[in-house]
Amino acid sequence: MEILERPTRKQQIEERATMLFKTKGYAASSMRDLAQILGIEAASLYSHIKSKEEILQKICFKMANAFFLAIEQVNETTPEQQLEAAIKVHFKMISENIDASAVFFNEWRHMSEPYLSEFLAMRTRYEQFFMEIIHQGIKQGQFRVIDEKFAMMTILSSINWTHQWYRPTGKMSMDEIGDHLSELLINGLIKTRNK
Amino acid sequence: MEILERPTRKQQIEERATMLFKTKGYAASSMRDLAQILGIEAASLYSHIKSKEEILQKICFKMANAFFLAIEQVNETTPEQQLEAAIKVHFKMISENIDASAVFFNEWRHMSEPYLSEFLAMRTRYEQFFMEIIHQGIKQGQFRVIDEKFAMMTILSSINWTHQWYRPTGKMSMDEIGDHLSELLINGLIKTRNK
DNA sequence: CCTACCGATCGGTAGG
């Protein structure tokens, strides 16, 4: 039924806030800016939300959960295949949520405690997932010996930065970028290519 | 003479502002925050600077110039050697200016026109430098055929993100990270490795 | 969802 698919006012607020925070940054975005976009008064926002920061928390944690849900479905067997799948699925989440990703990567530090600590703990756990794959790959001799945290950071930052330049209308499709990302990054890690 | 080496008040303001902007973000940093760090009143800042944004402009353009100066000294002959040198020198500039780099990468959008456009034009020119190396590498058959802008973005974002986690006190030295960065990124690009 | 409004804080100036 159509009425079920129409976004609630709260969802609209969150959606527009995501775009606003991405464009101007959280601190420089005012509740009056947001209200104007929605065509209502600033005071009216507070019938639907508790505070400005609450919106930021929703955006950041929703995105964090989406990343976890996506990566938990990686079920390949070898580290190389796992890393390839993880890279692709991580990029897929970003490309399907470009605005929320930008807020997730750039505005999280404006959260107050205890949300900030919880957020950082989740991020660390997520990074551990990638590090474990790299660790196994090195242990099994598929990847060259390299500092695991360093390799993880280098790979993740390449993917994460795509939110800055990826456009659905660009000449490369989402799948192509995912393929090229994993190829470029993994083949720089594989020890025995062309052997 | 000692008096020549002592930073001017203006330099002190810029230095402390760089750290403040990095930590809190430009928009969330107030002139009263900055004044307090320096132990003076907010109004007193304006004897040395024209505006809050002027400080941001100084930081961003100084860093942009530093990047250009560094990369112009790359004088290797083959694309592979050029790319390796460019990666190392780019990372070197970041690691030697971690605070300013963070502001450069995260706060530039808070500049107003015409500074914003000029800044973005400089960034594009800088990116062209990397793209040209990649272009030559593909043309000469050293690099695999790949979208040049995509490869440039992937490489630069890996290096640029180092400002988020690189610590001079970490277990990897600056030179080691530079070496590993270029190795990880380039060997993912080279077509005929181990041939 | 609105009007009316709050106290706090903002970047910046005047004048010394």
Place this chain on the structure above:
DNA sequence: CCTACCGATCGGTAGG
């Protein structure tokens, strides 16, 4: 470099 202060804007509340 300070005191004193400006108009503007901030996130948010009361009451309907």
